[in-house]
Each structure stands twice: as structure tokens, then as C-alpha cells.
Amino acid sequence: MALKSFHGGVHPPEYKELTEDKSLEVMPLPAEIFVPLGQHLGKPANSLVKKGEYVRRGQVLAESSGFISAPVHSPASGKFVKMLKGPVVGGTTADILLIKPGEPDPPKEGEEGAPVDSSPMLLEPYRLEMVSGEQIIERVREAGIVGQGGAAFPTAVKLSPPPDKPIDWMIINAAECEPYLTRDYRLMLERTDDLIDGILLIGKALGETVNLGIGIENNKPEAIQALREGVVRRAVQIEVFELKTKYPQGGEKMLIDAALGRKVPPGALPMEVGCVIQNVGTALAIRDAVLGGEVPATATLTVSGLGINEPRNLQVPIGTPLREVIAYCGGANEKARRVVVGGPMMGFAAYSLDAPVVKATSGILVLTEEELKAPPETACVNCGKCAEACPVNLLPFRLLKLAKAGRWEDTRDLGIEVCMECGTCAFTCPAHKPLVQYLRLGKKNVRNLPRKES
Ligand code: SF4
Ligand code: SF4
Numbered sequence: 001m002a003l004k005s006f007h008g009g010v011h012p013p014e015y016k017e018l019t020e021d022k023s024l025e026v027m028p029l030p031a032e033i034f035v036p037l038g039q040h041l042g043k044p045a046n047s048l049v050k051k052g053e054y055v056r057r058g059q060v061l062a063e064s065s066g067f068i069s070a071p072v073h074s075p076a077s078g079k080f081v082k083m084l085k086g087p088v089v090g091g092t093t094a095d096i097l098l099i100k101p102g103e104p105d106p107p108k109e110g111e112e113g114a115p116v117d118s119s120p121m122l123l124e125p126y127r128l129e130m131v132s133g134e135q136i137i138e139r140v141r142e143a144g145i146v147g148q149g150g151a152a153f154p155t156a157v158k159l160s161p162p163p164d165k166p167i168d169w170m171i172i173n174a175a176e177c178e179p180y181l182t183r184d185y186r187l188m189l190e191r192t193d194d195l196i197d198g199i200l201l202i203g204k205a206l207g208e209t210v211n212l213g214i215g216i217e218n219n220k221p222e223a224i225q226a227l228r229e230g231v232v233r234r235a236v237q238i239e240v241f242e243l244k245t246k247y248p249q250g251g252e253k254m255l256i257d258a259a260l261g262r263k264v265p266p267g268a269l270p271m272e273v274g275c276v277i278q279n280v281g282t283a284l285a286i287r288d289a290v291l292g293g294e295v296p297a298t299a300t301l302t303v304s305g306l307g308i309n310e311p312r313n314l315q316v317p318i319g320t321p322l323r324e325v326i327a328y329c330g331g332a333n334e335k336a337r338r339v340v341v342g343g344p345m346m347g348f349a350a351y352s353l354d355a356p357v358v359k360a361t362s363g364i365l366v367l368t369e370e371e372l373k374a375p376p377e378t379a380c381v382n383c384g385k386c387a388e389a390c391p392v393n394l395l396p397f398r399l400l401k402l403a404k405a406g407r408w409e410d411t412r413d414l415g416i417e418v419c420m421e422c423g424t425c426a427f428t429c430p431a432h433k434p435l436v437q438y439l440r441l442g443k444k445n446v447r448n449l450p451r452k453e454s
Contacts, residue, residue, distance in 0.1 A: 003218055005244035006254040008391040010427045012179050012247055012345065014219065015371075018304045018311045019182045024190055026298070026315045027328055029076050033319030035061060035097045036088050039358040040146040041153045042068030044095060049080045058121035058295050061097055070144040070154045075297040075318040076101035077118035087352035089322075089341045089361070096356070099319065122293035128197055136205040136290055143289035144359075145296060148281030149173060149250070150346060152360040155282055159205045165271040167206050171259055172199060173277050174216040174223070175243065175250035178343025180304040181363045184280040186313045187300060188216075188223040191284060192230040198283030199238055201290050206276060212238045215255045219245040247345060248422040252277045254391050266392065266418040281362075299361045303329045307336030307366035316357045323353035325364055335368040344371075345423040378431045386425035386435060392418050396425035396435045403442040408449055411442040419443060 038044030045062035049055060055074040062072040074080075078101035086096040123142065126135060141156035161167055172195075176184040188195060203212045216224055224242055231238045241259040243249055253264040255277060262273040270277055278286075281300055288294045298315040305311070309330030316325055322339065326332055332339075339350040342362055350364075357364075386396035394415055402410045419439045426435040 003242060003244040004258045005246055005249065006257040006391055007393070008389045008424065009246040009248065009254070010389050010424050011245070012427055015180045015304065016182050016185075016219070018180065019302050019313055020185055022182070022186070022311065022313045024183075024186050024300065024313050024315055027317065027320065027325065029101045029317050030320050030324045031100070032081075033075060033099045033101060033317055034086055034321060034354075034356040035072060035075065035099060035319040036356065036358060037062050037072060037095045037097065038088075039072060039152060039318075039360065040070040040144075041151055042066065042070070045069060045072045045144075047083060047095070047097065049097065051080065051082055053080045054078070055080050055099065056118065056121045057297060058123075064141070064144070068154060068157060070146055071142070072097075072144060073295040073297070074099060077120075078102050087355045089350060089355045089358070090348050091351040120294070120297075123289065123295070125293040126290050128200060128291060131201070131204065131290060133205045133207065136201050136286070139290050140205070140286055143285070143295040145282065145285045145289060146359050148279040148285070148360050148362065149252075149277075150342060150360065150362070152358075155278070155286065158276060158278070159202065161206075161271045161276065166274060167210055167271060167276050168274045169211045169213065169260060170199075170202055170206055170276045170278065171212075171241070171255060172214040172283055173250055173252070173255055173279050174214050174220075175255060176220075176280075177217060177245070177247045177250040178345055178347075178363070179247075180365055181302045181343050182304075183300045183302045183313050183362060185220055185223055187280050187284060188220070189226055192226045193234070194287050195227075195280060195283055196230050196234055196236060196238065197291060198285075198287035200236060201286050202276075202278055202283060212236075213241055213259060214238060215241045215243055215249075215259045217245040217249055218242050247427075248391060248420070248424060251391060251420055251422060266415060296359050299357050299359060301357065301361050302363045303366075304363065305336075305340075305365040306368045306371055307332050309333055316361075318359055319356045321354050321356055322350055322364055325357065326353065326366060332366045335370070336366045337369050337372055338367050340365040340367060345427070346421060375432050377433060380431050380433060383430060385428045385430065386433075389424045389428040391422065391424060392420065394419055394425075396439065397433075399442060400433055400435055400438050403438040406445075408442065408445040412446045412449065416442045416446055
């Protein structure tokens with residue numbers, strides 16, 4: 001039977017073999033951790049801690065500052081040293097809480113005694129059979145869980161669709177279509193039952209009638225088998241959709257199209273077609289918060305690329321600087337040229353290795369000239385390959401010309417706002433046009449245009 005997929009897409013080299021057999025390891029705490037107040041889409045959280053205060057792992061350091069926001073917890077027990085402005089991934093600076101893990105200094109005479117309990121602060125664990133949908137959503141909000149698929153959207157909001165948008169499918173995005181990344185693959189193999197618990201909890205939160213599924217590419221046969229066996233062993237109703245391996249299969253709209261044949265309209269959210277998509281890591285974070293009483297203290301990520309000495313899959317304490325993670329993996333070799341955070345197609349070049357790992361960090365890639373090779377740009381040959389490959393049916397070559405000419409209104413009329421910056425068009429272009437840079441520029445300028453009268 002033909003495997004399901006979506007229109008367009010490409011097949012970049014996978015490089016998964018570098019880490020797919022590397023089991024998850026826990027990286028020890030560094031000497032200092034740097035915890036940004038904004039680790040999610042939306043407003044940064046508001047700090048609650050006082051300079052010099054001793055904090056416990058799991059303690060709320062900063063509270064949510066609005067509906068689209070999330071609280072931030074301490075990834076370790078130790079001393080809150082100060083708030084500083086520091087680099088974050090994406091090339092900007094942000095407010096960061098500096099924590100020194102470890103025992104507190106003994107209180108001096110006349111000073112208030114510092115608490116010495118360094119055990120993690122746990123929330124009250126629930127039982128899967130007993131917990132209600134409302135309790136799950138409240139716990140997810142309290143634990144500050146955000147989507148692990150890249151955008152870091154607060155998960156509690158995604159679990160609370162408006163009443164006029166009935167949801168009949170929740171699908172776990174297990175495509176992991178970005179080259180190099182294998183953290184979801186390892187999680188599926190190593191925590192199969194926990195993942196099933198997480199899926200059942202999400203189902204409860206969305207309502208008992210919601211159908212549950214997992215969308216996974218067919219380049220992960222062991223994980224497909226483990227999930228199918230887990231579903232049978234647990235006697236639960238979760239459909240495993242085996243999908244064709246193709247980038248960007250993990251885009252929400254592509255996943256829904258491939259699994260269910262439903263088309264999410266341009267500019268709309270999956271809920272418009274009755275769907276909610278969650279990532280593997282998000283489902284596990286929900287499981288850990290609801291059934292284990294834990295808040296996210298680590299990010300599970302792949303460290304890979306031909307420029308790193310020891311590629312690995314790691315659980316890294318949130319707030320660990322990128323340079324410490326690279327050092328823990330044996331350091332970069334002499335061929336290393338660039339560090340990318342996330343996958344190579346949609347990730348960001350790291351401008352500073354002092355930027356910390358955050359809740360949604362999925363990968364740290366140390367890439368060499370060979371992997372980055374970008375042949376010189378040549379003239380467009382009007383081959384149309386970029387348009388053929390675009391999964392949302394845009395005309396990238398036209399958008400490129402319009403963006404170069406600064407014709408932002410025309411780019412808007414051609415639908416540039418639905419571009420998801422997946423890089424598929426640029427990958428396929430024989431003229432090596434820097435399409436994504438211009439598409440990003442175009443989107444930014446379109447956002448600043450006055451709204452059109454309808
Ligand atoms: S980057 Fe934008 S235009 Fe290019 S393929 Fe992806 S969605 Fe289409
Ligand atoms: S793929 Fe490249 S060369 Fe072909 S039409 Fe698009 S921009 Fe032009």
C-alpha cells in the first residue's frame with residue numbers, strides 16, 4: 001500500500017546515523033545556569049525571586065504574565081545570584097536569571113537562615129484513571145509546559161480550543177523530519193509507555209471523544225514497531241500513521257494532510273479542521289507533570305554534525321550554555337565552522353555560545369564546511385522546481401523577485417504570510433538562490449504594512 005504524504009517536499013541528506021543509536025544520557029549540572037524569562041511564544045514571565053535567595057529545583061522563579069505566556073521554574077537547587085541581560089538563541093539579548101547550583105552559603109550571623117533542603121519541589125502526582133481534563137490542563141499551565149516542535153507555544157492554550165472549534169483528532173507529531181535530529185526517535189524507543197500515557201492524558205484534556213494518533217515517518221521502523229506493540233500491550237485506541245519520509249513532513253499542516261487528508265486553509269490553524277497536533281517531547285512533559293508531579297528541568301536534545309567529536313542524545317539542564325554542551329560532547333573539531341540550534345532546515349545560527357539551552361531546544365549542530373557548502377548563486381533558470389516543492393503552494397521565485405524590488409504589498413497578495421520558512425524551496429533550487437532570507441525579509445515587511453480594508 002502506498003504510504004501517505006503531502007504535496008511537494010524534498011529529501012535532504014538525513015545524517016541520522018550519527019546519533020540514532022545513541023541512548024539518552026543525562027548531562028550533569030554546570031557550575032552556573034542561565035534561565036531566560038522568555039522561553040515561550042508570548043510575553044516573558046515576571047520574576048519572583050530576590051537576589052541571593054536560595055531556590056529549590058522546581059520552584060517557580062517567574063510567573064506567567066498573561067494568557068499567552070508560561071511560568072519559569074528553577075532547573076536546579078542553588079543560589080539565585082542576579083538577573084542579567086544575556087544572549088539568547090536568535091541573536092538577541094534577553095532578561096536571564098543566573099543560578100549557581102549547589103548548596104547555599106551558610107547563613108551569617110543576623111542573616112535570615114537559608115533553607116538547606118535541595119530535594120526537588122514536586123507537585124502532587126495524579127493517577128491516570130482518576131485525573132480530569134480540567135486538572136490536566138491546569139497542571140500543564142502550572143508546570144509551564146511549551147510545545148517542543150520549535151515555536152514554544154504554551155501547551156495549556158493549545159489544549160483549550162474555543163467551544164466553536166470542535167476537535168475530533170489529536171495527532172502526535174513524531175515525524176522528526178529535520179536532518180540530524182534523533183531525540184524524538186530515542187524518546188519513542190526508550191519511553192514508549194510514558195509516551196502512551198502522555199497521549200492518553202492529552203486525549204482526556206481535549207475530551208473523551210477525540211481520536212488519538214501518532215504520525216511517524218517510515219525511516220523509523222523500530223520506533224513504529226515499539227509504538228504498535230505498546231498500543232496492543234496497553235489495549236488502547238491510538239492509530240499509528242506510517243508516513244512517507246519527506247521534508248517537511250513534520251509541519252503541522254503537512255502532517256494533517258498526510259494522515260487524514262484534511263487541508264488546513266492558508267493562514268488558519270489546525271483546529272479549523274478539527275485537529276490538534278502535539279510533539280513527542282510535549283506529550284512526555286505532560287505525562288511527567290501530571291503523573292510524576294515534575295516541572296520541566298531539562299531539554300532533551302540531539303548534539304550532532306560532522307564538527308562535533310562525540311555526537312549524542314542528551315537531557316541537558318535548562319539554562320546550560322551551548323558551549324558547555326559542546327564541551328561535554330568532546331568539543332568541536334578543527335573542521336567545525338558553524339553552530340546551529342535546532343535542525344539545519346529551520347534552526348538558527350548561534351551568534352553566541354553563551355546563549356543557554358531552553359525548554360524547547362531540540363538540537364545543537366556543529367557543522368563543517370562540507371555540510372554547509374553553499375555553491376555560488378547563479379541566475380534563475382525559471383525551472384519552477386521551488387514552486388513544485390513548496391508544500392503550501394507558493395511561487396518562491398516570484399516572491400524572491402518582488403522582495404528584491406521591495407514590493408511588499410505584491411508579496412502579500414501572493415500569500416507570503418503563509419510561508420513557514422521551511423527552506424524546501426531553497427534546498428531544491430539549482431541556482432542556489434537565498435530564497436528563505438528574502439522570504440523572511442518579505443514576511444517582516446508585510447507585518448509592518450497597514451491592514452487591508454476588507
Ligand atoms: S520556505 Fe516558504 S516558500 Fe519556501 S518551500 Fe517553505 S513554505 Fe514554500
Ligand atoms: S528553483 Fe531556483 S532557478 Fe528554479 S525557478 Fe525557483 S528560484 Fe528559479
